[in-house]
Amino acid sequence: MTGFDQAELKLLTDLIQERFGLMFNGIRMEILESRLRPRLRELRLTTLRDYYHYLRFHPDREAEFARLPAMVTNNETYFFRETHQFDLLIHHVIPERRALLRDRPLRLLSAGCSSGEEPYSLSIALHNAGLPLAGMSWEIDACDLNPERIARAHEALYAESSLRACDAEARRRYFTQEAGGFRLKQKYREKVRCFPSNLLAPNGALGWAIYDAILCRNLLIYFSEDAFAAAIGLFARSLAPGGYLFLGHSESLLDRKTSFAPAMLGGAVVYRKLEAA
Numbered sequence: 001m002t003g004f005d006q007a008e009l010k011l012l013t014d015l016i017q018e019r020f021g022l023m024f025n026g027i028r029m030e031i032l033e034s035r036l037r038p039r040l041r042e043l044r045l046t047t048l049r050d051y052y053h054y055l056r057f058h059p060d061r062e063a064e065f066a067r068l069p070a071m072v073t074n075n076e077t078y079f080f081r082e083t084h085q086f087d088l089l090i091h092h093v094i095p096e097r098r099a100l101l102r103d104r105p106l107r108l109l110s111a112g113c114s115s116g117e118e119p120y121s122l123s124i125a126l127h128n129a130g131l132p133l134a135g136m137s138w139e140i141d142a143c144d145l146n147p148e149r150i151a152r153a154h155e156a157l158y159a160e161s162s163l164r165a166c167d168a169e170a171r172r173r174y175f176t177q178e179a180g181g182f183r184l185k186q187k188y189r190e191k192v193r194c195f196p197s198n199l200l201a202p203n204g205a206l207g208w209a210i211y212d213a214i215l216c217r218n219l220l221i222y223f224s225e226d227a228f229a230a231a232i233g234l235f236a237r238s239l240a241p242g243g244y245l246f247l248g249h250s251e252s253l254l255d256r257k258t259s260f261a262p263a264m265l266g267g268a269v270v271y272r273k274l275e276a277a
């Protein structure tokens with residue numbers, strides 16, 4: 001239960017869901033409330049209904065919608081999260097697609113990349129796997145709804161919490177310590193292209209049928225059913241034939257009718273785009 005009028009809160013959360021796919025309940029509702037309060041004060045608005053009307057009808061409504069992602073998203077992430085999936089990519093997906101990769105780079109997408117820890121971890125893993133030595137190149141696209149996080153990804157300057165899974169050796173090898181934190185070394189930033197995009201209204205920056213694998217981890221848990229289905233449809237269109245989708249450990253396509261088939265790789269479930277899709 002929050003301090004806001006519940007009917008007004010529902011108006012607003014329905015609008016957020018429609019635009020961004022995000023659902024709110026329990027603790028997430030309380031976090032949302034605490035983030036909205038200061039914004040209402042800044043705009044000198046009293047009630048959530050006023051804010052709803054602002055978002056619907058004010059001449060500056062699109063600018064306000066552009067600010068919303070920073071208030072309504074959970075951007076929790078860190079380097080080398082669920083790294084076993086990077087091993088699956090390197091030891092199963094890349095060898096399987098090797099013939100295709102003679103003439104073109106490996107293409108990966110990190111959807112919901114937050115401040116870049118996930119795509120940069122991938123880049124480090126590909127370097128460590130010796131892909132450049134084997135003459136293979138790659139491109140990593142990475143997108144997120146929250147433009148503030150994308151700006152941070154471009155800076156590539158990280159606080160201690162982002163490096164919680166990095167030992168002393170990893171910190172030394174991949175980062176340069178500065179007054180403001182740990183800056184990722186340039187070679188791991190090359191070939192990673194981070195840009196803002198809403199998976200529910202992709203802005204054309206995502207490739208069409210080109211990715212060998214898409215990682216979308218710890219995002220779909222926040223999505224409504226409709227948004228979940230729309231995102232999976234987008235991934236099916238964006239993946240090359242036979243491409244793979246990697247989800248977070250608490251996300252699954254099992255028991256859903258989609259254009260993907262579950263595949264066991266190295267003892268883990270991943271999803272492979274069906275040939276007919």
Ligand SMILES: C[S@@+](CC[C@H](N)C(=O)[O-])C[C@H]1O[C@@H](n2cnc3c(N)ncnc32)[C@H](O)[C@@H]1O
Nearest residue numbers: 073075076077112114144145146198199217218
């Ligand atoms: C919890 S973070 C996960 C980050 C990373 N994938 C990981 O697993 O560590 C979820 C990210 O999804 C992004 N997100 C939420 N809704 C989105 C949408 N509609 N389109 C694109 N990104 C979205 C959020 O901004 C947030 O940065």
